[in-house]
Structure formats: C-alpha cells, structure tokens
Amino acid sequence: MFELVFVMFIGVLFVYIGWRIWKKEHITLIHSYHYSRVKDRDIKPYTTAIGKAVIIMGTGMILTAIIDHITETSYGWIFFGIFFLWGFIVMLIAQKKYNGGLF
Numbered sequence: 001m002f003e004l005v006f007v008m009f010i011g012v013l014f015v016y017i018g019w020r021i022w023k024k025e026h027i028t029l030i031h032s033y034h035y036s037r038v039k040d041r042d043i044k045p046y047t048t049a050i051g052k053a054v055i056i057m058g059t060g061m062i063l064t065a066i067i068d069h070i071t072e073t074s075y076g077w078i079f080f081g082i083f084f085l086w087g088f089i090v091m092l093i094a095q096k097k098y099n100g101g102l103f
Contacts, residue, residue, distance in 0.1 A: 001069075003065065003068060003069075004065045004066075004068070004069040005065075007061050007062075007064055007065035007068075008061070008062055008065040008066075010058075010061055011058045011059070011060070011061030011062035011064070011065060012058065012062065013058070014054055014055070014057050014058025014061060015054075015055050015058035015059065015062070016058075017029055017054055017058075018050075018051045018052065018053070018054030018055035018056075018057075018058055019051065019055065020051070021047050021050055021051035021054060022047060022048050022050075022051025022052055022054075022055065023051070025043060025044060025047045026047075027043060027046070027047055030050060034095065034099060035098075035099060036099070037099050037100050038098045038099050039098075042098045045098065046094055046098040046099075049090060049091075049093070049094035049097075049098075050091060050094050052090065053087040053088070053090035053091040053094065054087065054091075055087075056083055056086050056087035056090065057083060057084050057087035057088075059083055060079055060080050060081075060082065060083020060084055060086075060087070061080060061083075063076060063079040063080075063083070064076035064077055064079050064080040067079060
C-alpha cells in the first residue's frame with residue numbers, strides 16, 4: 001500500500017510540474033543551464049516539449065502504481081521503464097534542438 005501511495009504521489013507531482021512547464025511556460029522550473037541558450041522565440045515550443053516529457057514520465061509512474069497494486073506483481077515497472085525512457089528521449093531531443101546540446 002505504501003508503494004501505491006508513494007509512487008502515485010510522485011507521479012501526480014510530475015504531471016503537475018509538467019503541466020506548469022507546458023501550459024504556464026514556467027521555464028524556471030527547469031535548471032537554468034538547461035535553457036540558457038534557448039532563444040526567446042523558442043521558449044514556447046521548448047517548454048511544450050519538456051512539459052509533455054515530464055507528464056509522460058509522471059503518467060508512467062501513475063500506471064506503475066495502479067498496475068502493481070491491482071495485479072500484486074511488478075509488471076507495472078515495465079510501464080515505468082517504457083514511459084520514463086520515452087519521456088527522457090523527448091527531453092533529449094528538445095534539449096538538442098532548442099538549447100544546442102544537453103548543457
């Protein structure tokens with residue numbers, strides 16, 4: 001039960017932070033060196049991509065908690081791995097495209 005609550009809470013937190021980055025364009029929720037070379041005209045597409053990536057990761061955490069709780073197995077962690085990797089790849093692509101590199 002603790003795993004359900006903890007992983008679900010972290011997942012919801014990721015979704016909320018991703019939503020704030022995406023919809024509210026709160027670029028300051030990202031560490032400054034990750035957006036230091038992002039041009040002003042690229043802030044909206046950059047925050048959209050990063051925010052969606054964080055939401056993807058959070059969704060994976062929520063699915064992990066639900067599946068592990070319902071099935072009482074560790075199959076949910078497969079979803080965690082898939083969604084985390086998917087979100088991470090989206091972040092890497094956005095970093096490369098809008099910031100010119102990872103740092």
